[in-house]
Amino acid sequence: MTARDAVTCRRLTADQLLAAAGELGELLADTVDAGASIGFLAPLDRAAAVDWWRRRAPSLADGSLAVWAAYLDGEIVGTVSLVFPDKPNSRHRAELVKLMVHRAGRGRGLGRALLATAERAAAEAGVTLLSLDTETDSPAESLYRSAGWTRAGVIPDYARTPSGELHPTTIFYKHVLQHVRADCAGTSPARS
Numbered sequence: 093m094t095a096r097d098a099v100t101c102r103r104l105t106a107d108q109l110l111a112a113a114g115e116l117g118e119l120l121a122d123t124v125d126a127g128a129s130i131g132f133l134a135p136l137d138r139a140a141a142v143d144w145w146r147r148r149a150p151s152l153a154d155g156s157l158a159v160w161a162a163y164l165d166g167e168i169v170g171t172v173s174l175v176f177p178d179k180p181n182s183r184h185r186a187e188l189v190k191l192m193v194h195r196a197g198r199g200r201g202l203g204r205a206l207l208a209t210a211e212r213a214a215a216e217a218g219v220t221l222l223s224l225d226t227e228t229d230s231p232a233e234s235l236y237r238s239a240g241w242t243r244a245g246v247i248p249d250y251a252r253t254p255s256g257e258l259h260p261t262t263i264f265y266k267h268v269l270q271h272v273r274a275d276c277a278g279t280s281p282a283r284s
Contacts, residue, residue, distance in 0.1 A: 117142030
């Protein structure tokens, strides 16, 4: 990457998420339109995508969700989130969700950078175990395997792809350590 291509990852507050909801909605719609199975069917209406992000703000405010945005040349080109359980026996873990990279930003290592950012923040917050699910045989599955995540198993017919077909999902987990290094600047611990 050149200096012009420098990526910055920033953890968003609830107010920042609301201000960036339009860009995040565009990212979500682009990701779904590109075929990623992240909980939505295609075509995803831009207004519905923006609204989905706006509805996340209360969870950011109460600390049950942390969201990072990756910026390239001042534009949001990626995001990743961590969901924190509220039960006393599960506060050592979090779920990694909605890792997305806009088609215009792919091939620059943004997915890996966002993943590392979330892992580092989780470790800094005292989280020792992360989990996630992803569409089986997707490019994301390759990313997680190459980043040291362990495959726990596959659930058949778990979710519909954006085109509406039932597809299996692969469950992954990773133990995170205090020495995990982030590849994006500007990260902060996941919990206040």
